[in-house]
Amino acid sequence: MNDPRAGEARSRDPMLAIRQLRKVxxxxxxxxxxxxxxxxxxxxxxxxxxxxPSGAGKTTLLRCIAGLLEPTSGEVMLAGxxxxxPSPGMAVVFQExxxxxxxxxxxxxxxxxxxxxxxxxxxxxxxxxxxxxxAVGLRDAREAYPWQLxxxxxxxxxxxxxxxxxxxxxxxxxxxxxxxxxxxxELEDLVRAIWVRLGVTIVFVTxxxxxxxxxxxxxxxxxxxxxxxxxxVPIDLGSVRSQLETRADPRFGQLRGQIYALxxxxxxxx
Amino acid sequence: MKTIWGRLWTxxxxxxxxxxxxxxxxADSSNFFFPALAKILAAFRDTWLCGSxxxxxxPSLWRLAVGFLAAFAFALVAxxxxxxxxxARDYTEPVFEFFRAIPPTVMIxxxxxxxxIGDASKIAVISLGCVWPMLLNTIEGVRxxxxxxxxxxxxxxxxxxxxxxxxxxxxxSPQIVTGMRTGLSIGIILMVISExxxxxxxxxxxxxxxxxxxxxxxxxxxxxxxxxIGVVLSLLMRLFEMSVLHWYEGAxxxx
Numbered sequence: 001m002n003d004p005r006a007g008e009a010r011s012r013d014p015m016l017a018i019r020q021l022r023k024v025x026x027x028x029x030x031x032x033x034x035x036x037x038x039x040x041x042x043x044x045x046x047x048x049x050x051x052x053p054s055g056a057g058k059t060t061l062l063r064c065i066a067g068l069l070e071p072t073s074g075e076v077m078l079a080g081x082x083x084x085x086p087s088p089g090m091a092v093v094f095q096e097x098x099x100x101x102x103x104x105x106x107x108x109x110x111x112x113x114x115x116x117x118x119x120x121x122x123x124x125x126x127x128x129x130x131x132x133x134x135a136v137g138l139r140d141a142r143e144a145y146p147w148q149l150x151x152x153x154x155x156x157x158x159x160x161x162x163x164x165x166x167x168x169x170x171x172x173x174x175x176x177x178x179x180x181x182x183x184x185x186e187l188e189d190l191v192r193a194i195w196v197r198l199g200v201t202i203v204f205v206t207x208x209x210x211x212x213x214x215x216x217x218x219x220x221x222x223x224x225x226x227x228x229x230x231x232x233v234p235i236d237l238g239s240v241r242s243q244l245e246t247r248a249d250p251r252f253g254q255l256r257g258q259i260y261a262l263x264x265x266x267x268x269x270x
Numbered sequence: 271m272k273t274i275w276g277r278l279w280t281x282x283x284x285x286x287x288x289x290x291x292x293x294x295x296x297a298d299s300s301n302f303f304f305p306a307l308a309k310i311l312a313a314f315r316d317t318w319l320c321g322s323x324x325x326x327x328x329p330s331l332w333r334l335a336v337g338f339l340a341a342f343a344f345a346l347v348a349x350x351x352x353x354x355x356x357x358a359r360d361y362t363e364p365v366f367e368f369f370r371a372i373p374p375t376v377m378i379x380x381x382x383x384x385x386x387i388g389d390a391s392k393i394a395v396i397s398l399g400c401v402w403p404m405l406l407n408t409i410e411g412v413r414x415x416x417x418x419x420x421x422x423x424x425x426x427x428x429x430x431x432x433x434x435x436x437x438x439x440x441x442x443s444p445q446i447v448t449g450m451r452t453g454l455s456i457g458i459i460l461m462v463i464s465e466x467x468x469x470x471x472x473x474x475x476x477x478x479x480x481x482x483x484x485x486x487x488x489x490x491x492x493x494x495x496x497x498x499i500g501v502v503l504s505l506l507m508r509l510f511e512m513s514v515l516h517w518y519e520g521a522x523x524x525x
Contacts, residue, residue: 070420092425099418104440104517113436114426147521165426 005051006184013080014041015170015201016065021074023060027200036226038074046193047202049212051259052222053267058205062173065203066092079168080114088118091162095174097155101146107133108142111161118165132158135194152183156190169201177207185243188215192241209263212251213237213255214246221259223266230262306488310468323476323492329501330472331388334461337396338454344397345404345449350438352405353412366406374399374460378467392464399460400453407449411442444518447511454507458500466471473499 023035034057035082052058063069065076067086075082076088091114094100101110108129115125134141136156141246145152155175162170172191188211195202206212212219213235221230235255237246246252293307317323348453352358377398415438423429424435439446465474477492479485512519 020304052416059452066425067441069423086425086427088427093422094418096418099416100422102419102436104441104443105436105522117426117428117432145520147517147524 003014012075015044015046015079016203018040018061018065019075019076019077020073021061021064021076023057023064023069024072033226035064035071036230038222040220040232041231042203044168044201044202045199046217047192047204047215048218048220049216050205050220050222051207051209051212051223052201052208052227053224053263055225056266057225057227058207058222059173061222062092062171062203062205064167065092066171068092071081089168091165091167093155093162093170093172093175094176097151097158097175097178098146101154101156101161104144104163106142106146107138107144107157107210109144110157111164113248114161114165120191127164128164129160132160133140135163135197136160148184151179152187155187159187159190159194163198163200167200169203172202172204174206175204176211184211189243191215196239209256209259210247213238213259214241214243219255219259221262221266230266233259233262242261303486306318309487310490310494313485313487314494317476317488317491318495323473323488323495326471326473326476327495327499328388328413330461332467332475333392333397333472334457336389337393337461338400338457341397341401341453341457342404342450345401345408345453348445348448349405349408349442350412350434353409353442354438359409359413366402370402370406374456375463378464382468387468387470392461392469395464396460400457403452403456404446404449407445407452408442411445411449412438414445415441434503442515447515451504451507451511454503455500458496458503462496509517 016101018041019039021035021038022033025032025034040048043186050058050061052128060069064071067076067083067090069082077083083090083161102113105113111129111132112125115128120128130139132140136159138153138160141149141153141157146157149157159175176187179187191202191204192215204212204215207216216235219233219235220229221233222231233255236251237251237255243269287339289307296306297304297308299482308388316451318327319466352362374395378395381394384391419441421477423433428436461472462474462477465472467476475494480489480492499518
């Protein structure tokens with residue numbers, strides 16, 4: 001159980017470990033190696049961003065971690081146990097907020113649905129729905145339909161649904177790629193706030209370097225496809241982040257420049 | 271209030287004008303085949319409202335209902351199965367295209383030979399005709415369920431019957447309803463035609479009887495009745511649609 005890339009020795013299992021993950025798409029006489037070798041791990045309560053050049057197989061990687069895609073080789077371990085298929089210990093927030101909520105259900109029903117499948121009692125479902133909608137600031141939208149809400153609010157509902165599920169690991173796949181800049185800043189702060197409040201382990205995939213530095217405690221930089229891990233960059237910006245101060249911090253600029261250079265290299269390699 | 275009156279005005283203006291025009295223009299018609307509307311209306315009242323024709327309406331509608339609902343049930347079950355399986359679709363599609371291309375009316379003589387002039391043959395004809403649009407639309411609706419919604423269900427481990435109820439059927443419902451609407455109008459046509467071929471009762475049978483005995487105003491009144499039935503059924507369909515698809519219309523208005 002030794003993680004070859006981990007710097008320090010760990011006595012217990014990491015919350016999420018991806019080991020030598022490889023994914024080859026086999027289609028009509030042509031094989032495409034999307035992911036060559038990805039290994040990294042997260043301890044309990046970590047918030048790690050994954051960033052890479054466009055076309056770096058970020059979504060493929062996330063789908064493999066979520067159990068939606070079967071890796072060709074390698075494994076994904078959740079709290080020391082290998083996963084095969086979607087696990088009750090994980091929730092995913094997709095980029096396409098407009099397509100991940102059920103338009104025929106009210107906000108409350110959307111959040112409640114996975115809890116029914118998990119076998120929660122009605123009282124407990126009620127409590128979880130209320131708490132999670134409260135946490136994303138949408139208490140008053142309980143009875144609305146998703147299409148009556150703005151894009152940013154829809155993504156908040158998707159986040160509420162994910163945290164109500166009480167996952168060990170929350171996976172987010174470029175969740176703010178299609179909302180406007182102001183909404184995006186608000187949602188970034190929301191993710192930080194939820195992370196601080198619930199202590200959930202978060203994997204946040206993005207193509208936005210600034211976003212990865214602003215949000216992450218660590219940033220895993222991926223190469224272009226076939227994907228490998230280029231570098232695992234610790235982000236030493238402290239635990240309290242603010243859009244105004246953190247982004248003006250000279251250290252923020254340094255880290256941003258470092259990751260930007262890595263990604264530029266990654267693009268030239270192809 | 272004003273908007274309701276405004277809408278009623280928009281809906282009824284043209285029909286009322288046409289009706290009055292028909293009434294006035296045909297008032298002193300001496301043409302045997304195109305009698306005055308007043309005569310047709312009198313025949314309508316005497317035949318369908320208080321005459322012998324009233325008893326002919328129920329058998330027709332009964333056969334339509336049974337034929338349509340049987341076809342719908344089959345289309346729903348088969349459509350969900352075929353829509354979910356690409357392999358099953360690939361094998362069955364050519365056969366469906368063939369059956370769909372056969373006009374259902376030509377099946378009438380065949381079915382009469384097999385099952386006589388009782389209800390069964392006519393119900394079978396109605397079912398055979400209206401099953402195709404419902405089946406093909408259901409398959410298409412189930413096939414094209416949004417991939418992100420499917421992923422969402424997978425992530426939250428929603429499988430089996432619950433997935434069918436919370437994802438597949440609602441997602442396919444706009445398409446399914448479109449198929450039902452088309453199926454219903456084909457069903458009405460086949461209801462009448464199957465009765466015209468060989469039957470002992472029904473609206474189509476009665477209209478043909480009038481035509482053969484040169485009861486022309488009565489014949490016209492039967493056609494009027496079919497028009498009214500068609501409008502009422504499509505209104506019922508619309509009400510059904512509004513109750514099932516309110517989310518869909520709301521979402522569509524938004525985008």
